[in-house]
Amino acid sequence: MTTIGFLGLGRMGAPMAANLLGQGETLLVHDISPAAVEGLVAKGAEAAGSAAALGERCEIVFTSLPTPNIVRQAIAEVISGGSPRIVCDLSTSGPKLAQDLHEILAARGIASFDAPVSGGIRGAEQATLAIMVGGPEALWPHVEPLLQRIGRPFFMGETPGAGQVAKLANNLLSLAAIATTAEAMTLAIKAGLDPARMIEVLNAGTGANSATRDKWPRAVLPRTFDFGFSAQLSLKDTRLALEEAEAMGVPLPTGERLAALLDRVLATYGDDADFTAMAKVVEADAGLDPERR
Known part of the structure; x- marks a missing residue:
């Protein structure tokens, strides 16, 4: 059974994470807001306790965070705890960060996808987001079915930052x-x-x-x-x-x-x-x- 991690349960992240529930995988979640975590736990997720725990326990980790610096710091914490197979950033954090993360993660044998979303809170709630994705095409079949639960993914190419x-x-x-x-x-x-x-x-x-x-x-x-x-x-x-x-x-x-x-x-x-x-x-x-x- 695949264990999925979701980091960042804000107004967009919480409904996206909720749409990943109920398909058989274990979903671990983390946020700086305990109330946000409790809301997802009530729907069937597990509280990871930290970003490092996501890295230790999860095969695929999703992030939905507000700024490039916060994304960078959060993913550094994720990989301090272990080496997930795939990290997929759903934030709008820019192509420069996507390229940096690709280099950092590739050095640890971790695949990186940048997959920012468009459609607002309503799209996140209704799983109708447009998702623009850049990353390794060979691993796309492992990520696409998960992204299809939160919206309509479009693979934009293998160049890091293509989605951004x-x-x-x-x-x-x-x-x-x-x-x-x-x-x-x-x-x-x-x-x-x-x-x-x-x-x-x-x-x-x-x-x-x-x-x-x-x-x-x-x-x-x-x-x-x-x-x-x-x-x-x-x-x-x-x-x-x-x-x-x-x-x-x-x-x-x-x-x-x-x-x-x-x-x-x-x-x-x-x-x-x-x-x-x-x-x-x-x-x-x-x-x-x-x-x-």
Whole structure:
């Protein structure tokens, strides 16, 4: 029986880990939050007690963590306890870290997969995430069935970081959709058009996108700005994309503008602001009251 480890039980990690339960394997979990661990134990997982214990007991270890540095430190702890056969990072941690981890893990005979996900908390809960994967093709059959339980995996190639580059490109488009939708909606609202009717129109026409279909109805029109992904993490992802683009000699002027807009969101609304608060900054620039109902 395969023993699987899952490290990082946040808003994305907890539902992904839960979707790995119930297929016969043993699932060990760990997080800095005891409550998060208890929640998974109540569903049938076992508490590992530490990241090192995952490395000691598990054949395959998944990580879902917020920043590259935290991923690096966590995997160092995992391999301090033993040598799992495969480590698969589901975080958006950038291609540079994926390449570093590949070298570190390969030296210990451990295979490394980078497999960042897209689809938000709802996608994690419903197991509909898009998963962009880079790693050794020979071991892909061992990882793919597990990833299929949490979403739809796409194998992007054997180059370490292939999945990360795909995810960063996806995130740029997603954030650009939010920013452009905010500008279009602000133009319409300033002209006196009804916001809800305007979203209906956009979704019936060629302007439809992920922001008009999901983010505006759920978080912007009701003025809750609680879609479930932080502006801080969005800025982290955008900066990772800019760093990789600079290394490859690819200009990303739109990415630079998105980073500047997210900086303003955090400066205005604080570190806990949702990324949909980008709309409030655009509205305020146009003289609209961002706190209106």
